[in-house]
Amino acid sequence: MGMEAGSVERVDVDVPGEGTQATAPDFRAVFESDSALLALLEPQAPEHRVVAVSDAYARAVNLPRAALIGRGLFEILPEEPGATDATAAQGVRASLEAILDGAPSSRTRLRPSRVAGDERVWQCSHSAVLGGADELVWIVHRVEDVSAREWELRQTAERERALRESEQQCSALATENKQLKARLRDLEAIEHENVRLHRATGRAIELRDQVLETVAHDLGNWLGSIQLQLQLLRRPAALPERRSLKPVEASEQAARRMHCIVQDLLQVARLESGHVELKPARVSPAALLRRVFEIHQPAFVASPVTLRTDLVGTPDDVYVDVDRVLRVFDNLLGNAMKFTTSGTITIGCAQEGNVVFWVSDTGRGIPPPEIPHLFERFWQARRLNTDGSGLGLAIASRIVELHGGRIWVESELGVGSKFCFTVPSASAAREWVR
Numbered sequence: 001m002g003m004e005a006g007s008v009e010r011v012d013v014d015v016p017g018e019g020t021q022a023t024a025p026d027f028r029a030v031f032e033s034d035s036a037l038l039a040l041l042e043p044q045a046p047e048h049r050v051v052a053v054s055d056a057y058a059r060a061v062n063l064p065r066a067a068l069i070g071r072g073l074f075e076i077l078p079e080e081p082g083a084t085d086a087t088a089a090q091g092v093r094a095s096l097e098a099i100l101d102g103a104p105s106s107r108t109r110l111r112p113s114r115v116a117g118d119e120r121v122w123q124c125s126h127s128a129v130l131g132g133a134d135e136l137v138w139i140v141h142r143v144e145d146v147s148a149r150e151w152e153l154r155q156t157a158e159r160e161r162a163l164r165e166s167e168q169q170c171s172a173l174a175t176e177n178k179q180l181k182a183r184l185r186d187l188e189a190i191e192h193e194n195v196r197l198h199r200a201t202g203r204a205i206e207l208r209d210q211v212l213e214t215v216a217h218d219l220g221n222w223l224g225s226i227q228l229q230l231q232l233l234r235r236p237a238a239l240p241e242r243r244s245l246k247p248v249e250a251s252e253q254a255a256r257r258m259h260c261i262v263q264d265l266l267q268v269a270r271l272e273s274g275h276v277e278l279k280p281a282r283v284s285p286a287a288l289l290r291r292v293f294e295i296h297q298p299a300f301v302a303s304p305v306t307l308r309t310d311l312v313g314t315p316d317d318v319y320v321d322v323d324r325v326l327r328v329f330d331n332l333l334g335n336a337m338k339f340t341t342s343g344t345i346t347i348g349c350a351q352e353g354n355v356v357f358w359v360s361d362t363g364r365g366i367p368p369p370e371i372p373h374l375f376e377r378f379w380q381a382r383r384l385n386t387d388g389s390g391l392g393l394a395i396a397s398r399i400v401e402l403h404g405g406r407i408w409v410e411s412e413l414g415v416g417s418k419f420c421f422t423v424p425s426a427s428a429a430r431e432w433v434r
């Protein structure tokens, strides 16, 4: 290399073939313009003598260039660049050894130092300068202030850490949010349930008062009637054997009615408690209708209303507690008779998916607003009609529900009503039998 120790100079060279003098590049200017501290080293370990240094390097180690040239790197390498006291750093040696071992370049981080109160981070890198036969000729030794880059890296790491932290916080918040939402849903469900229970309690209280009122009213009426008849019997009129039997018969009828009411009340209470055990059996709808007809036909003998049976096709056998289904027919037929003055009452059955039974009449019909209340306990469109307690349909619907069936009514004012109910067919019955 055409470079004197300690300097890189501009030289004039002959360019072959042109016969004129050309100007070679000013390597020293290139060397000095580098922002890093540069030195050129001999590859011979352990000294690694300095062949050339940049002005910046000389300034950094606070020595004149002449004092540096020819000295071993480890005599002058400051442990902290910028400080005069120089100690060879382990990392630097290792980096140089890597070059000697054939690595094209290698670098190491020097210990951070303080320059004018600021912390500085230095990086030392080496690169091999090879000759024509690929032999190691020089080693470029380069010390660089990487504080700004380091600061950037630290900032980036700090930002990433903050980002990670905030992501963690976000995910923790999201989890908390989810838990809070779930808790909120639970609370809403509890509130919903409380409102429902509150309403149910309110309804139960209302119903209890209604029951008491109705029972007191109905039983009171019949009791009043008995008292009246007893007073008649007390009158010192005719001799007992000549007295009319009417008061006795009226009292008996009143007592029977009272007995019916009490039985119905007990029946409703039992059905609603859910402690009723059904005794189901397989029976054909035809046989069931025949039985209902036989029981009720006598009541129609002297009536302007006709009872008839309508069996459509051959519906499946059903699996029912026959006595209780008869009770349903009793109630429906009782009503039909009560509210029908002429025409026909029909008991029927058909297969419409399920097996459907019905009792239809040509009676007064039911006003549409009353229909949704019909199956409630003690509900009567009456208060006009004092014959009954309003328990019949409630009992009928509880019995049908116990069988897993459904009860409903179709009615037209002045034309008639049709009460229908389904019960399980024998083939599907096992599912609901408890």
Ligand SMILES: Nc1ncnc2c1ncn2[C@@H]1O[C@H](COP(=O)(O)OP(=O)(O)OP(=O)(O)O)[C@@H](O)[C@H]1O
Pocket (backbone or CB within 6 Å): 264, 331, 335, 336, 339, 361, 363, 364, 365, 366, 374, 379, 380, 381, 382, 385, 387, 388, 389, 390, 391, 392, 393, 394, 417
């Ligand atoms: N076939 C019908 N035609 C017209 N209205 C009816 C018919 N069946 C029921 N209703 C109306 O529904 C009300 C309730 O009937 P439900 O059988 O429950 O009680 P009730 O017959 O009045 O009394 P109970 O059956 O306890 O003797 C009746 O009071 C009546 O207003």
Ligand SMILES: [Mg+2]
Pocket (backbone or CB within 6 Å): 331, 334, 335, 388, 390, 391, 392, 393
């Ligand atoms: Mg009734």
